[in-house]
Amino acid sequence: MQPLIFAHRGASGRYPENTLPAFQAALRHHADGIELDVQLTKDQQVVVIHDHFLDRATDGTGLVSHHTLAELRQLRVGNWLDERLHPTTIPTFEEVCAFVAYTPLLMLVELKNFLLPQPSLEEKVIELIKKYQLEHRVVISSFNYDSLLHVKQLAGDLRTGLLYIGRLRTPWEMALRFQADQLHAPQEEITASLVEETRRHGLTLYGWTINDVKGMKNLAKLQIDGIITNYPLRAYKQFSKM
Ligand code: G3P
Ligand code: CA
Secondary structure, three states: OOOEEEEEOOOOOOOOOOOHHHHHHHHHOOOOEEEEEEEEOOOOOEEEOOOOEOOOOEOOOOEHHHOOHHHHOOOOEOHHHOOOOOOEOOOEHHHHHHHHHOOOOEEEEEEOOOOOOOOOHHHHHHHHHHHOOOHHHEEEEEOOHHHHHHHHHHOOOOEEEEEOOOOOOOHHHHHHHOOOOEEEEEHHHOOHHHHHHHHHOOOEEEEEOOOOHHHHHHHHHOOOOEEEEOOHHHHHHHHHHO
16 A cells, blocks of 8 residues: 655645645645644634744734734735745635535644644634534644644544654654554654554554655655655655556
8 A cells, every 4th residue: 555645735845835726736736635734813713824923934924823814814825936826825724624625635634733822723623624524534633732632532533643753762652642543753753663663553654744755665665654745746656656
């Protein structure tokens, strides 16, 4: 079995990250799923954006949480990547759910609630997942492990993925302690023994963020369950050749 391919922030190597054009491109580029980041606006709407600050990905400044959705809608997102791209806007999580519902895509939803508290983000995300009947196509991930536990308490049927950045000697134990179904490991941490231990403990293993061909091939050989990449088409072509 080849690993599942998840487009990291959409097909973000070619399109502005975490936007509908990037998610639509993921589908055209044969991704099995999309990965995206969610956080709350000042008026408690769930929006799709990676950084807590607007400055890198948009033409705005300041914290996402200090702006209403109406204010955020005025901002342009990342068309400076390629001037032929039309300017686009920050999508709401509901818009992405509505898009995914009409596709076969899976969805990895990362709660951005590790550095800044996002009260009730879990409840709002779960409500939208249920509204669009995406329960069986979604994994909720976070670096905030209490939040993952909270997701399980709110909706035991939803899968969760424990994100980590290294320096965890036995990450599978952490995943089990916080009732996660999956481990999402950074590329440099993935070894044959991590794959083996993860499997032995009944967990699914995804790796991020795998953009190089050599890395893609190595992880496919190790039989990892999924890779998260900015270049889904590149991964698809590699895996088709194997
Ligand atoms: O899903 C893994 C990856 O997205 C976590 O890192 O910073 O890209 O959100 P980051
Ligand atoms: Ca992410």
